[in-house]
Amino acid sequence: MTAFVEVLLVVAILGTGIVAGVFFAFSGFVMQGIGRLPAAEAARAMREINVTAVRAPLMLAIFGTALVVAVLAVFAFLGEPEGATWWSLGGAALYLIGVVGVTGTANVPLNNRLAAAAEADAPALAAAWQAFRPGWLAWNHVRTIASTASSLAFVLALVG
Template sequence: MDVFLVVLLVLSVVGSGVAGGVFYAFSAFVVQGLDRLEAADAARAMRAVNVTAVRAPLMLELFGTALVAAVVAVLALVAPGPETWWIVAAAAVYVLSVVVVTGGANVPRNNALAAAATDGPALAAAWRSFRPGWMGWNHVRAAGASVACALFAIALAIAW
């Protein structure tokens, strides 16, 4: 495996690991911390988080990693080696569990929370509606990104 491909593979390991860590943090303590607030206040806080999340640092990390993973998978398929299917599996897991789940499950819930009325009872109801589904899909993202990281690491170990 050439140096360029190894560098991209290392970026895939790091990027998917960071994504898994971000999602894990939300599942393990951020949202649970918000649950200690009144429901309307939790909704307000999550709305603020969602506004700040859609900026270059997180978007570049999540979607830049998806792009690098896709490029690594294509390059591995063009010049197959013993690590090829580990790379392809890792890229598929990452794209499906992070990109597809984020766009198909978490973002629509974020948008619904953002669109909720701003009075306390409406926000409290929006939080109670938002939280279970959002958290469930966030667990999927955390697990998927972590599995992708492990698969990329296996591929790197094989290629090295």
């Protein structure tokens, strides 16, 4: 295994682990805490989180990691890391499909629907929250599991 691939694997492990931690926090306690608010206030809180989420720290973690795991997938197709290519390919697939894909096709559209609810209409905002929360949380669980499993796959590729 080349030193460059080893560095990429370490960066992928850190990136997927950080992303898994963020998603775990939302699945484990953030959404439950927000859910304790009245529904219209919970919707407002989540909308504010969604506005602040699309900035450098989280976007760099999610999409910078996606770039690293995509590069690792290319190396895996070329036979690197030797003896652990399947772990690298599996980790990349889990991350790119289970994190980036799910984020773009499930969580972001749900965020957009919540953002479109009329701010001044508390009953409509509350209804939007009730429609938003179960699906968003279920998909976030998928992202949590996918990023955690991806991190594990990259650990196994590094030590394998």
